[in-house]
Amino acid sequence: MLRVQVKEEYAAILDPIQESVDEALRRYAIEKTRNRILELEQRLQKWEEQYGCSHDLFAYRTATDEGYVKQLDADAATQQWEGDLISWEFDVEELREWRRRLQRLLTE
Amino acid sequence: MATPFTEIVDRVVALFESAFVHSVVLRREERPHLALVEMDGTYGIYRVHVREIWQADGVRKYAYYALYQSEVVVGFDNASDPRALCLKYGKDYARHRLELIPHRHTEGKQALELTGEVDCAAFITWLKKNLPPM
Numbered sequence: 324m325l326r327v328q329v330k331e332e333y334a335a336i337l338d339p340i341q342e343s344v345d346e347a348l349r350r351y352a353i354e355k356t357r358n359r360i361l362e363l364e365q366r367l368q369k370w371e372e373q374y375g376c377s378h379d380l381f382a383y384r385t386a387t388d389e390g391y392v393k394q395l396d397a398d399a400a401t402q403q404w405e406g407d408l409i410s411w412e413f414d415v416e417e418l419r420e421w422r423r424r425l426q427r428l429l430t431e
Numbered sequence: 432m433a434t435p436f437t438e439i440v441d442r443v444v445a446l447f448e449s450a451f452v453h454s455v456v457l458r459r460e461e462r463p464h465l466a467l468v469e470m471d472g473t474y475g476i477y478r479v480h481v482r483e484i485w486q487a488d489g490v491r492k493y494a495y496y497a498l499y500q501s502e503v504v505v506g507f508d509n510a511s512d513p514r515a516l517c518l519k520y521g522k523d524y525a526r527h528r529l530e531l532i533p534h535r536h537t538e539g540k541q542a543l544e545l546t547g548e549v550d551c552a553a554f555i556t557w558l559k560k561n562l563p564p565m
Contacts, residue, residue, distance in 0.1 A: 385510065385511070385512070385513075386510075386512070386528040386529070387525055389513045389514060392512060392513060396540035397540075399501045399502050402503045402506075402540055403480065403494065403496055403506075405494040405506070405510040405512070406469075406480065406482040406508070408494075408510060409467070409482045409483070409484050409492050409493070409494055410467065410469065410482060412484065412492075413460065413465065413467040417462075420462065
C-alpha cells in the first residue's frame, strides 16, 4: 500500500476520502488501460494492413508457405518480415495482457 | 521498474551502441514475462537494424540485419522459415513448423544457410570479420 497526499480542499469535498480516492484511481486506471488498448489495436491494424492478414495467419504462412516467404523476401518493403513478426508478436501479447487488466479492473 | 530482463537488455543495448555509430533504441519494452528491443545504427555504408524478444520461458527470438539502401545484405534470424525447416528436416518439415531455426540470409535474401544460435555479440563479430564497413 502506498501513501499519497491529498490537498485539503479536495479532501473536504471527497469525504469519505479513502473510498473516493479508490474510486477515482480505479476510474483513472480504467481510462489509461482503455487508451493503451486502443493504441495497441491501432498498431495491430497497421501490421494487418501491411501484410494483409492477421498475426496468426501470418505466423502460420511464414512457417509453412515457401512461395509466400519468397514473395516477402523479394520486396524490400517486407524483406525484414522476421523482425516484423517479432514486433507483431509482442504487440499481440501486450494487447492480451492489457485486456486482462481491463477485465480485472471492471470486475473489481 | 526493473524486470528479470533489464540486465540482459542493458547489456545488448550497450554492446550495440559500442559497435555502431548513430545508434538509436527505437523501441524498448519490458514486462515481467516478456521484453523487446529494437535498435538501428550505422556500420560504414550499411544500416544495421536489430530486433530481439525474450520470454520468461527462456525462448529468445531475434532478427539482425545489415542493409544497403533498404535491401538486406546479410540477415541472421531464428524464425520458423520453411526453407530453413526444410534444410534441417527435409520433406517432413511441416511437422516442425513451431520450432525456431537459426539461419543466415545472404545478399538480397537470395539464399539461406543454417547457423548456430546467434546473439548480438556474435552478429557484430560476424559483421566485422565478413563485411568490411568500406
